[in-house]
Every structure is written in structure tokens, then in C-alpha cells.
Amino acid sequence: xxxxxxxxxxxxxxxxxxxxxxxxxxxxxxxxxxxxxxxxxxxxxxxxxxxxxxxxxxxxxxxxxxxxxxxxxxxxxxxxxxxxxxxxxxxxxxxxxxxxxxxxxxxxxxxxxxxxxxxxxxxxxxxxxxxxxxxxxxxxxxxxxxxxxxxxxxxxxxxxxxxxxxxxxxxxxxxxxxxxxxxxxxxxxxxxxxxxxxxxxxxxxxxxxxxxxxxxxxxxxxxxxx
Amino acid sequence: xxxxxxxxxxxxxxxxxxxxxxxxxxxxxxxxxxxxxxxxxxxxxxxxxxxxxxxxxxxxxxxxxxxxxxxxxxxxxxxxxxxxxxxxxxxxxxxxxxxxxxxxxxxxxxxxxxxxxxxxxxxxxxxxxxxxxxxxxxxxxxxxxxxxxxxxxxxxxxxxxxxxxxxxxxxxxx
Numbered sequence: 157x158x159x160x161x162x163x164x165x166x167x168x169x170x171x172x173x174x175x176x177x178x179x180x181x182x183x184x185x186x187x188x189x190x191x192x193x194x195x196x197x198x199x200x201x202x203x204x205x206x207x208x209x210x211x212x213x214x215x216x217x218x219x220x221x222x223x224x225x226x227x228x229x230x231x232x233x234x235x236x237x238x239x240x241x242x243x244x245x246x247x248x249x250x251x252x253x254x255x256x257x258x259x260x261x262x263x264x265x266x267x268x269x270x271x272x273x274x275x276x277x278x279x280x281x282x283x284x285x286x287x288x289x290x291x292x293x294x295x296x297x298x299x300x301x302x303x304x305x306x307x308x309x310x311x312x313x314x315x316x317x318x319x320x321x322x323x324x325x326x327x328x329x330x331x332x333x334x335x336x337x338x339x340x341x342x343x344x345x346x347x348x349x350x351x352x353x354x355x356x357x358x359x360x361x362x363x364x365x366x367x368x369x370x371x372x373x374x375x376x377x378x379x380x381x382x
Numbered sequence: 383x384x385x386x387x388x389x390x391x392x393x394x395x396x397x398x399x400x401x402x403x404x405x406x407x408x409x410x411x412x413x414x415x416x417x418x419x420x421x422x423x424x425x426x427x428x429x430x431x432x433x434x435x436x437x438x439x440x441x442x443x444x445x446x447x448x449x450x451x452x453x454x455x456x457x458x459x460x461x462x463x464x465x466x467x468x469x470x471x472x473x474x475x476x477x478x479x480x481x482x483x484x485x486x487x488x489x490x491x492x493x494x495x496x497x498x499x500x501x502x503x504x505x506x507x508x509x510x511x512x513x514x515x516x517x518x519x520x521x522x523x524x525x526x527x528x529x530x531x532x533x534x535x536x537x538x539x540x541x542x543x544x545x546x547x548x549x550x551x552x553x554x555x556x
Contacts, residue, residue, distance in 0.1 A: 195545050358537040362508035
């Protein structure tokens with residue numbers, strides 16, 4: 157088994173009176189695809205947000221490459237999310253006022269890259285995953301499947317070590333969903349990135365190396381070996 | 383699955399001998415369950431007896447002579463009717479998993495563990511099918527997707543049951 161890249165240990169998180177996580181733990185190894193499964197409201201997305209440093213747990217620790225995220229400043233965590241993490245969500249993630257090319261280049265621009273450099277890199281990625289013809293279109297002018305492919309390009313443009321995908325195929329039909337998950341998995345395998353894949357679709361989870369089940373804010377340990 | 387109708391359908395593309403029919407059937411539809419030679423020849427005998435196929439010559443080769451079979455007009459009519467007759471939707475009311483869940487609850491065991499173990503086994507099977515689908519051509523994809531959607535349906539039932547376990551435990555206890 158390869159090295160542990162990301163770990164969450166005994167994570168506890170409440171939002172007001174509601175306990176979203178009550179002792180969830182999971183590991184992600186290098187170049188590993190881990191599916192996070194569980195019913196709606198079980199805490200899957202909160203677990204993803206904690207692992208990605210988007211929200212900080214009330215208790216427990218998240219470490220990335222051995223560094224505790226709680227020991228970082230907000231600025232350091234933001235930089236980490238921009239460079240080492242990529243994100244693909246269910247929908248509404250592309251900025252409607254920007255072209256698809258500008259959307260893909262956005263993480264690089266936010267990291268301080270010059271427009272020309274950022275857009276050249278973005279174009280490379282759009283060609284690689286065959287969405288280059290959409291470069292000048294706005295998100296509102298492309299289909300749901302195309303929009304998700306553009307989002308995948310944007311998640312990969314910085315060369316992240318972990319891609320956090322929260323229901324990436326949730327708004328797509330079976331055919332388009334299949335294309336998007338294949339694209340995501342294939343490019344992650346090629347680049348050596350790991351994926352934390354939150355999904356309620358078993359056919360999508362079947363693209364993972366293993367699964368973690370979340371129920372009532374806790375991760376279930378399943379005894380059966382794969 | 384009606385083997386006889388499948389063989390008739392294959393004969394519509396031209397006369398074939400038994401071995402050739404078995405080879406094409408296994409390639410197209412056999413997957414993990416190839417036809418036994420005995421099954422091919424007994425099916426062909428039945429089709430011959432019912433006038434749905436006829437012998438259309440003998441192929442001489444290095445080994446024993448091989449009869450070629452051709453579909454008759456009655457056979458074409460039969461296969462046409464079969465193609466447009468809907469298959470009966472399978473209704474799974476006798477589920478072993480359902481029985482295990484109820485018995486686990488009745489005996490005070492951890493029913494959630496039963497479901498977790500099953501989920502894991504299902505996902506392992508689904509991963510194997512997904513890998514096979516990805517390595518295969520479009521026909522492999524179709525057959526694997528069919529199996530994957532059925533396994534996914536089982537898992538959807540499993541998740542719904544997992545969400546209802548507390549209520550189910552109360553009902554079983556009562």
C-alpha cells in the first residue's frame with residue numbers, strides 16, 4: 157500500500173444543535189480513489205469539507221502529507237486548497253460571467269499566474285479532456301455534461317494531489333455521468349492524484365478502489381477484506 | 383432466456399452447423415455461461431422436429447461429418463413473435479438478504495453489519511464488472527451495465543433498509 161496522503165481522525169463537527177460528524181475517521185493513500193457512501197444527511201459532505209480544510213472540525217485532526225491543517229493559518233489553508241486540492245461539485249460551480257477557458261484558468265489566476273500563462277495551461281487541459289471547442293462559451297451556453305467536463309479540467313489545472321468530488325455525476329443522466337466519472341478517474345490515474353468521491357450512486361462508487369460508509373456522522377468499519 | 387430462440391435468431395443470418403452456432407452464441411451471449419454441446423444438439427433436434435429448422439447439407443471435414451442447419455419460414459415467424467413478446471419483469475419477493483436482516487433483528491444481532499457486509503460484497507462485484515466493461519467492446523459494456531444496474535438496485539434497497547432498521551427492529555420485536 158502506498159503512503160498515506162490525507163487523514164481525518166475522530167472528527168467531530170456540529171452546526172448549532174445539529175451533530176454532523178460524531179467521530180468520523182478515514183485515510184486516503186497516494187493515487188487512491190476512495191468512495192464515501194451513506195444516506196442523505198449522514199455527514200458525507202461535512203466529512204469531505206473537513207478533509208479539504210473548507211470547514212474546521214470542532215474536534216479531531218486532519219493531516220495532509222503529515223501536516224495538521226489546524227496548525228495552518230487561513231491563508232496557508234487557502235493556498236493549499238488552491239494548489240494541492242481540486243474540487244468538483246454537483247452543479248453551479250462555474251462562474252457564469254466567465255468563459256469556460258477563464259473558468260478553467262481561474263485557480264491559476266487566483267494563485268497569481270499571469271493571464272497568458274494561466275490561459276495557455278487551461279487550454280492544454282481543455283484539449284486533453286476534449287472540451288477545447290467550448291473555450292469561448294459561457295457556462296450557460298453548454299450542456300450539463302459539458303459543464304462537468306469543464307469543471308474537471310478546472311479541478312486538474314493546478315496539478316492537485318487530491319481531488320474532492322462531491323456528487324460529481326449527481327445532476328447528470330447515466331450516459332453523461334459515466335463519461336464524467338471515467339474522465340475524472342482516468343485523469344487522476346494518469347496524474348497520480350487521489351480522489352475523495354462522495355456519491356450516492358453505486359455504479360459511480362464502483363470506479364473507486366474502496367469505500368468508506370458514513371452513517372449518523374460516524375464512519376462504519378467493514379470487516380470484509382477486498 | 384430461450385436458447386432455442388437465440389439459436390433461431392443466429393440462423394437467420396445464414397445456415398450454420400452445431401459447433402459454429404455454439405461458438406457464435408458463446409461469443410455474443412455466453413459470457414460466463416457457455417453452452418454445452420449436448421444442449422446445442424438437443425435444442426437443434428427439437429427445432430428440427432417442430433419444423434423451425436431444416437438440414438441444409440453436410441459439411442465434410444477432417445473429423446466427423448457436420449450437418450448444417452437453416453431456419454425455415456415457420457422458424458422466422460417464431461423468432462419474430464418471440465422478439466416482440468415482452469419478457470416478464472422479475473419480481474424478487476423471496477430475498478435471502480431480506481430474510482437475513484429480519485432474522486438478525488429477531489435474534490438481537492447487528493443487522494447493520496449484515497447490510498455492511500453485503501454492500502461490500504456487492505461493490506466488489508461491481509468493481510469487477512466495471513473493470514470488465516472498460517476493457518471490453520460496446521457489447522461487453524451493454525451486458526455489464528445490465529448487471530451493474532441490477533446490483534445497484536439491490537444497493538438502493540439496502541440503503542433504504544439501513545435507514546429503516548430502527549423502525550423495522552421495533553416492528554419485528556412487536
